[in-house]
Amino acid sequence: DGGITQSPKYLFRKEGQNVTLSCEQNLNHDAMYWYRQDPGQGLRLIYYSQIVNDFQKGDIAEGYSVSREKKESFPLTVTSAQKNPTAFYLCASSMYSGIAKNIQYFGAGTRLSVL
Amino acid sequence: AQTVTQSQPEMSVQEAETVTLSCTYDTSENNYYLFWYKQPPSRQMILVIRQEAYKQQNATENRFSVNFQKAAKSFSLKISDSQLGDTAMYFCAFMKGGMGNTPLVFGKGTRLSVIA
Numbered sequence: 001d002g003g004i005t006q007s008p009k010y011l012f013r014k015e016g017q018n019v020t021l022s023c024e025q026n027l028n029h030d031a032m033y034w035y036r037q038d039p040g041q042g043l044r045l046i047y048y049s050q051i052v053n054d055f056q057k058g059d060i061a062e063g064y065s066v067s068r069e070k071k072e073s074f075p076l077t078v079t080s081a082q083k084n085p086t087a088f089y090l091c092a093s094s095m096y097s098g099i100a101k102n103i104q105y106f107g108a109g110t111r112l113s114v115l
Numbered sequence: 116a117q118t119v120t121q122s123q124p125e126m127s128v129q130e131a132e133t134v135t136l137s138c139t140y141d142t143s144e145n146n147y148y149l150f151w152y153k154q155p156p157s158r159q160m161i162l163v164i165r166q167e168a169y170k171q172q173n174a175t176e177n178r179f180s181v182n183f184q185k186a187a188k189s190f191s192l193k194i195s196d197s198q199l200g201d202t203a204m205y206f207c208a209f210m211k212g213g214m215g216n217t218p219l220v221f222g223k224g225t226r227l228s229v230i231a
Contacts, residue, residue, distance in 0.1 A: 045218045108157075
């Protein structure tokens, strides 16, 4: 069953704690993305990666970190430096070629709240 | 930098009627793609339709069609024969073309309610 899996569905962070959101895809997609969604803000880009071991900052990267050690995995760490982490986080992936070129497919999201 | 503007925060339509959602964008690029995504209450983002800027023909997908006006930088979505399942947030998005894949730039969304 191909797709993008985000886990956990809900996550709670304590003050000063780092937490990691998981994103795995088995679509053999090349690029992966992290977006943050706040009410009334639409989606904003945190980080993206076009290839393994390489990634670029988005508009709101401060307080977040990522890694891309495997093509299928792109975890996002929300560090204690992110002072307002409460939001809905969406992971997406896309491929460079073929009929679905440039189409981003999304996971089901992770809702992060601060305790 | 590219920007996407959706000027209608909320809209409603009667079941079986037609509704049009507006989107304008600003870019200096000539090669790009435009998208409409739907986010129902489940919050799963679902692609509705895609338009390639170099194609003059407007994209259609069943009951969904777009009116792409490149010179005016306008990209509206028309939903025909609206169904209750169309109730969702709709996001217009821009992607720069070229080598590789680039991130999407989203508008703030339009909340559409289909009324029985």
